[in-house]
Structure formats: C-alpha cells, structure tokens
Amino acid sequence: MSKLKEQELLDVYYEVKNKNDENNTFSNTRKTTVFKHSVALNTLDNKNTCLLLNEDLKKHSTTTLISDEDMKKIMSRNCSRQFGLERSFAVLQIANLACSGKPVCENSENISEEQFQEFLSLFQEKRNRSVVTEQRQRTFMKSYVKPVINVKEDTQSDTTKVSSFKTARDEMNLQAKQAPNVSGQKRKLGTRRGVTSKFVSPLLSNESNEDSTSKSQEWEDQIEDDRLKNFEPRMIELIKSEIMDKGPPIDWNDIAGLEFAKTAIQEAVVWPMLRPDIFTGLRRPPKGILLFGPPGTGKTLIGKCVASQSKSTFFSISASSLTSKWVGEGEKMVRALFAVARCHQPAVIFIDEIDSLLSQRSDTEHESSRRIKTEFLVQLDGATTDNDEKLLVIGATNRPQELDEAARRRFVKRLYIPLPELQARQELIERLMLKEKHQLNAENILEIAQLSEGYSGADMRNLCADASMGPIRSLDINLIHSIQTAEVRPINMNDCRLALSRVKSSVSPNDLDQYVVWNKTYGSGSLC
Ligand SMILES: Nc1ncnc2c1ncn2[C@@H]1O[C@H](COP(=O)(O)OP(=O)(O)OP(=O)(O)O)[C@@H](O)[C@H]1O
Known part of the structure; x- marks a missing residue:
C-alpha cells in the first residue's frame, strides 16, 4: 500500500x-x-x-x-x-x-x-x-x-x-x-x-x-x-481488581525446597521470558505449564514467583470460580481474562484447580462447563501458537489424573510439586519462627521437622501458628486485658510438641502414591 x-x-x-x-x-x-x-x-x-x-x-x-x-x-x-x-x-x-x-x-x-x-x-x-x-x-x-x-x-x-x-x-x-x-x-x-x-x-x-x-x-x-472495547467493562474492571494480582514480589528464596521444580521452571520459562532473543527455535519456551501435587505445597507461590521473576503481570483465578461464580458467563470471562492479559504482556495466567475446568468429558457434563472448557482451550491454543506473545499459562491441580488428554497435551511441561522434604521443613520452620519470639534451637527445629514428615507447606504453617498460641494459652485468662506484649513468654519446644498433636497432615499417604504414578507416566521428571 x-x-x-x-x-x-x-x-x-x-x-x-x-x-x-x-x-x-x-x-x-x-x-x-x-x-x-x-x-x-x-x-x-x-x-x-x-x-x-x-x-x-x-x-x-x-x-x-x-x-x-x-x-x-x-x-x-x-x-x-x-x-x-x-x-x-x-x-x-x-x-x-x-x-x-x-x-x-x-x-x-x-x-x-x-x-x-x-x-x-x-x-x-x-x-x-x-x-x-x-x-x-x-x-x-x-x-x-x-x-x-x-x-x-x-x-x-x-x-x-x-x-x-x-x-x-x-x-x-x-x-x-x-x-x-x-x-x-x-x-x-x-x-x-x-x-x-x-x-x-x-x-x-x-x-x-x-x-x-x-x-x-x-x-x-x-x-x-x-x-x-468488545468486552463488558464490569468484567474488565473485575479482572483488574480481583484477578490481576498486585501482591508483593516473590523471590525464589521465599520457596522452601522444591529445588528441581524451581530449576526446571527458571530454565523453561523465566529465562526465556527475560531473554526471548536467545530462547528461539528449539529453545522456545512452553506456553503452558502444569503444576500438580498435594494441596498446600506451594504451587500458587511458584506461580507468583514466576510472574515476579519474569517481570510479568500475574493473573490468578480458580477454575472452579469460573464454573460456579460465573455461571453462564464463564466463557466470556475466560475470553476477557486472556484479552486483558494480552494487554499486559508479559503475563502469567495462573489457573488453580484446573482439573475442574479441563476434566475428562462425561455425559453429565453441563453445557456451560463444556463451553468454558472449549473457550479455554481455544485461548490456550492462541497463546501457544503465537510466538510473539509473551503469555504463560500455569495450571495447578491436586487431581492430575482427572485431566483429559487434550489438556495434558497443551501443558507441555508437567511438574510434580511434592510435599516438603526434611530440609525444606526445617527451612519452613526457621522462616515462620523468624518473626516470633521463641526459644527453639537448631536441634529443636530439626526434631520438629523430623516429627512433621508428611506435612505440606500449608500444614507446617498451621503447625507453627498453633505452636505460637502456646504462650497465650498458658496465660491466666484474667491477664489478657492487661498483659504487656513483652511479658508474653517465648514459644518453646513444648508448645511445638502440643501443636504436633493437634495439627495433623492434610495429605493422605495413599494420595501421594497416585501423584508418584502419574508423575512417572506423564510428568516432566523430578528428583523425588
Ligand atoms: N515450599 C514452600 N515454601 C514456602 N511456603 C510454602 C511452601 N509450600 C507451601 N507454603 C505455604 O503454604 C501456603 C499455601 O501454599 P500455596 O497456596 O502455594 O499451595 P498450593 O499448592 O497452591 O495449594 P492448593 O493446591 O491448595 O491451591 C503458602 O502461602 C505458603 O505460606
């Protein structure tokens, strides 16, 4: 022209x-x-x-x-x-x-x-x-x-x-x-x-x-x-206010353990997002990543960290809210979400409970769910095929076995996010107790970590929160109005032992076996 x-x-x-x-x-x-x-x-x-x-x-x-x-x-x-x-x-x-x-x-x-x-x-x-x-x-x-x-x-x-x-x-x-x-x-x-x-x-x-x-x-x-302009302004506003995450940046060091997953993600998506000029051709990064594993192991945390570290805008939504909260409008919402994300590239779209969106088809599947799913796959394909688009979709699930084949295929990298190991649990306790007044020494922390085998990161948090209530519980209730903060005694090992008896692991060992099997069949490998 x-x-x-x-x-x-x-x-x-x-x-x-x-x-x-x-x-x-x-x-x-x-x-x-x-x-x-x-x-x-x-x-x-x-x-x-x-x-x-x-x-x-x-x-x-x-x-x-x-x-x-x-x-x-x-x-x-x-x-x-x-x-x-x-x-x-x-x-x-x-x-x-x-x-x-x-x-x-x-x-x-x-x-x-x-x-x-x-x-x-x-x-x-x-x-x-x-x-x-x-x-x-x-x-x-x-x-x-x-x-x-x-x-x-x-x-x-x-x-x-x-x-x-x-x-x-x-x-x-x-x-x-x-x-x-x-x-x-x-x-x-x-x-x-x-x-x-x-x-x-x-x-x-x-x-x-x-x-x-x-x-x-x-x-x-x-x-x-x-x-x-073709989207409803209220939807756009909602995506920006509720789904677009404006939380504090997360660093890799904020995530305890999970070294394999962290390295794999840095290599697969963070570096390519920072240096797209080097990661071309065969090195081109995947546009879809699946994080699977027991609940509370840090999948969302990893999603946030990827966004922070790749200097991307983070959009986080639970797939179940698309099917329940947005009845009849879920598919519009998916389209609007991807459109807003495209306007804020580079962007990371984190979809929790992705299984509820991309589960295997069944006869009882509701028409609206089917439409949301189709729209999501269309959008995901768009993001996957356009090389210039800096859009990464991270799906998280506790039930990877329920994903259908079409969904699996689109999430090229599938990473197992397991329960924290001994050393990661130690790190978690140290980090959680860092801001609290406590009397725990390294040996105590090791002992708690050993006793909390099978606990998820979220369980460890609950455990420490419960232990931190020990000093308060030991107070005379009549003193609660008048006691000075400095007079509250430090958290000790006894509080932790009591907490261990109250807070149990939320993940059953049987469930873990399923993840290991699925990881062997479809996962992108892990050291565990
Ligand atoms: N590896 C970890 N390092 C640091 N904190 C962790 C880790 N794993 C879990 N946590 C803590 O547990 C909380 C819950 O983690 P997160 O929401 O990331 O888990 P999730 O795997 O996404 O859970 P769900 O599957 O239930 O959505 C976090 O806010 C964090 O405090």
Missing part, C-alpha cells in the same frame, strides 16, 4: 536535523523524549529512524494500516516547520506502530546492546498489541498532529515560518491548552504491578518529560481500551 518516497524521508530527516542544529536544547529534549517513549524506534538517531520507517514500509507494505493519503498528510504536516520535535517523533511513532517489521538498528551509538534489546522487546510487544484502526489514526491526528498553523499556511513565506518557530516544549504546552481533554486528563484503568514497571532510562530526565510520558501513557491506555 504505502511506500514513502525517499525524498519524503529525507524531508523528515532534514526537518528534524535542522531543528537540532538550530537549537541545541533540542538534542536534550530529543534524548529524553526518545527514552520516555520507550520504543525502539526512538532509540535510533534521526537518519536511522527514517531508514527504519522506510524499511518497515517496504517490508510490510501490504500490512500498513495507515493509508497512503493519511501518511502523506502526516508527513507533509510533519515536514512543515511549525511542528515541534516532540510531534515529529510522535508522528514517526504512529507511523511505525501502523507497520510491522523488524527495526534495522544494529549499530546505534547511544545505547548499549542490552538496552537496545530491552527497547526492542518493548517495541515488538507494543507493535503486537497495537492495531491502529482508522478511527485511532484520526483521533491521533486530531489530537497530536493538529497543526499550529493551518496546513494551507504552508504556502507562506519561509521567513514567516521561521519566525513562528517554537521549541518542542512550547509546542507541547500549546497543544495541551488547545486540546485539554487529550493531554490534560490521564485515564487510569487499574494499576500496574511493581514487577511490570517499565524500563527506566538511566539518563537524566527533566520536567518536560512529564508531558510526553502522560501522552505515552494515554496512548497505551487508548490502545488497551480499543482492544478491550
């Missing part, structure tokens, strides 16, 4: 370059704008920017969504001297968003290879997410590409043009005044987690960035709105 003529590109180049030459402050503004926009395009120097644009258009002329006419209009406006540099970049950005193709920047001088890769992945992600509709182009053109002087005035003499020259910042301020509804308001739909916060430029920033940042954010919000 659209291939820019070399002359047009050169025009943009010289326009930008001239402004750079005319006023040195531009180069600083350019740098900060460039970094704030966080798009690979903007990491290039002007010449490469033009080359990139051209290259994109050349390679993907048929997929270019900006029409020839619109593009020319944008470019001709852009070339007029009344346009600030900020806008020039915004125009180039929109042009690039409308195209697909690889940036051609192997040797940018300003940034390190690592930074470039980071920008590149952000850029690619943004490009994947962005469908620049005609309406979006028009909105963009109206709000961002509104000429300071009418296009007709291009016929004015050069002297007039130069005299009305403005700095990029003046230009932005002027636009803000002219279109306060665009740049003044910043819409917010949910907040982003800390772990997904964007790349922060190591370069100094100045206050002029605020304008461009808010525009950039607004631009992202608008793209997101576009992508989610």
Whole structure:
C-alpha cells in the first residue's frame, strides 16, 4: 500500500536535523523524549529512524494500516516547520506502530546492546498489541498532529515560518491548552504491578518529560481500551481488581525446597521470558505449564514467583470460580481474562484447580462447563501458537489424573510439586519462627521437622501458628486485658510438641502414591 518516497524521508530527516542544529536544547529534549517513549524506534538517531520507517514500509507494505493519503498528510504536516520535535517523533511513532517489521538498528551509538534489546522487546510487544484502526489514526491526528498553523499556511513565506518557530516544549504546552481533554486528563484503568514497571532510562530526565510520558501513557491506555472495547467493562474492571494480582514480589528464596521444580521452571520459562532473543527455535519456551501435587505445597507461590521473576503481570483465578461464580458467563470471562492479559504482556495466567475446568468429558457434563472448557482451550491454543506473545499459562491441580488428554497435551511441561522434604521443613520452620519470639534451637527445629514428615507447606504453617498460641494459652485468662506484649513468654519446644498433636497432615499417604504414578507416566521428571 504505502511506500514513502525517499525524498519524503529525507524531508523528515532534514526537518528534524535542522531543528537540532538550530537549537541545541533540542538534542536534550530529543534524548529524553526518545527514552520516555520507550520504543525502539526512538532509540535510533534521526537518519536511522527514517531508514527504519522506510524499511518497515517496504517490508510490510501490504500490512500498513495507515493509508497512503493519511501518511502523506502526516508527513507533509510533519515536514512543515511549525511542528515541534516532540510531534515529529510522535508522528514517526504512529507511523511505525501502523507497520510491522523488524527495526534495522544494529549499530546505534547511544545505547548499549542490552538496552537496545530491552527497547526492542518493548517495541515488538507494543507493535503486537497495537492495531491502529482508522478511527485511532484520526483521533491521533486530531489530537497530536493538529497543526499550529493551518496546513494551507504552508504556502507562506519561509521567513514567516521561521519566525513562528517554537521549541518542542512550547509546542507541547500549546497543544495541551488547545486540546485539554487529550493531554490534560490521564485515564487510569487499574494499576500496574511493581514487577511490570517499565524500563527506566538511566539518563537524566527533566520536567518536560512529564508531558510526553502522560501522552505515552494515554496512548497505551487508548490502545488497551480499543482492544478491550468488545468486552463488558464490569468484567474488565473485575479482572483488574480481583484477578490481576498486585501482591508483593516473590523471590525464589521465599520457596522452601522444591529445588528441581524451581530449576526446571527458571530454565523453561523465566529465562526465556527475560531473554526471548536467545530462547528461539528449539529453545522456545512452553506456553503452558502444569503444576500438580498435594494441596498446600506451594504451587500458587511458584506461580507468583514466576510472574515476579519474569517481570510479568500475574493473573490468578480458580477454575472452579469460573464454573460456579460465573455461571453462564464463564466463557466470556475466560475470553476477557486472556484479552486483558494480552494487554499486559508479559503475563502469567495462573489457573488453580484446573482439573475442574479441563476434566475428562462425561455425559453429565453441563453445557456451560463444556463451553468454558472449549473457550479455554481455544485461548490456550492462541497463546501457544503465537510466538510473539509473551503469555504463560500455569495450571495447578491436586487431581492430575482427572485431566483429559487434550489438556495434558497443551501443558507441555508437567511438574510434580511434592510435599516438603526434611530440609525444606526445617527451612519452613526457621522462616515462620523468624518473626516470633521463641526459644527453639537448631536441634529443636530439626526434631520438629523430623516429627512433621508428611506435612505440606500449608500444614507446617498451621503447625507453627498453633505452636505460637502456646504462650497465650498458658496465660491466666484474667491477664489478657492487661498483659504487656513483652511479658508474653517465648514459644518453646513444648508448645511445638502440643501443636504436633493437634495439627495433623492434610495429605493422605495413599494420595501421594497416585501423584508418584502419574508423575512417572506423564510428568516432566523430578528428583523425588
Ligand atoms: N515450599 C514452600 N515454601 C514456602 N511456603 C510454602 C511452601 N509450600 C507451601 N507454603 C505455604 O503454604 C501456603 C499455601 O501454599 P500455596 O497456596 O502455594 O499451595 P498450593 O499448592 O497452591 O495449594 P492448593 O493446591 O491448595 O491451591 C503458602 O502461602 C505458603 O505460606
């Protein structure tokens, strides 16, 4: 469709370059704008920017969504001297968003290879997410590409043009005044987690960035709105408030034991999410992982940790809530969930009790459950086949044997999350007691760990919680109102022994055998 003529590109180049030459402050503004926009395009120097644009258009002329006419209009406006540099970049950005193709920047001088890769992945992600509709182009053109002087005035003499020259910042301020509804308001739909916060430029920033940042954010919000416009807003809000997890980041060290699973997951998904450029071809990561094992062994914790460590947004939902809480709407919910996750890539979707969603078909299966299941498999397939999508689905189950073959096949990596071993139980006790006042020494802790064989991580937590009640139980009830915190005695071994008699393991040894058998048949191996 659209291939820019070399002359047009050169025009943009010289326009930008001239402004750079005319006023040195531009180069600083350019740098900060460039970094704030966080798009690979903007990491290039002007010449490469033009080359990139051209290259994109050349390679993907048929997929270019900006029409020839619109593009020319944008470019001709852009070339007029009344346009600030900020806008020039915004125009180039929109042009690039409308195209697909690889940036051609192997040797940018300003940034390190690592930074470039980071920008590149952000850029690619943004490009994947962005469908620049005609309406979006028009909105963009109206709000961002509104000429300071009418296009007709291009016929004015050069002297007039130069005299009305403005700095990029003046230009932005002027636009803000002219279109306060665009740049003044910043819409917010949910907040982003800390772990997904964007790349922060190591370069100094100045206050002029605020304008461009808010525009950039607004631009992202608008793209997101576009992508989610076919979904019910209440569902989107609910996903963002209840399913999108904003809890504190989890570290691998927060998970006791499970060394095999931790290593396997880091290798299979975390590193590839951090360095997608290395993990291509055969190294391409699986898009679906199944964690199976007894309840309370840390499957959810692992899901959260994967999201934190791969700097992804974490979405956590229980499959049973899809079938019960969302009766009749479960399938819409699944679709909306994946759509929101796609807008927040990289993302990890954690589905607990996945067996209740993907169990083997039966005659008694309810129609709505069947529809949810089909929708889920369709979405999962979408995530699996699109190589550029940074979406990982983690399914967790205590009943892997109930999963049907279709589900098993889609979760390529199936990891057994067993009960904690002796050393892991020791670690758990130490960690749980760390914040409590206690008199337990290493020997005591070892003894408790030995006596709690067969306990899950959650059982260990209950055990320690019960032991921590020992000092309170030993108090004279009449003192409960007046006693000082410091006067409560420390937890001792006797409290733990009593707790061991009260809190029992929640997992039966028979159930464990089933996991071991299933792991041998379908699992991705484990040291246990
Ligand atoms: N390996 C572990 N390391 C640290 N804490 C753990 C571990 N396993 C379990 N826990 C503790 O037990 C609690 C429950 O764990 P989690 O919810 O991750 O288990 P789960 O396997 O997802 O359980 P379920 O199958 O019932 O959903 C956690 O909040 C954590 O405190």
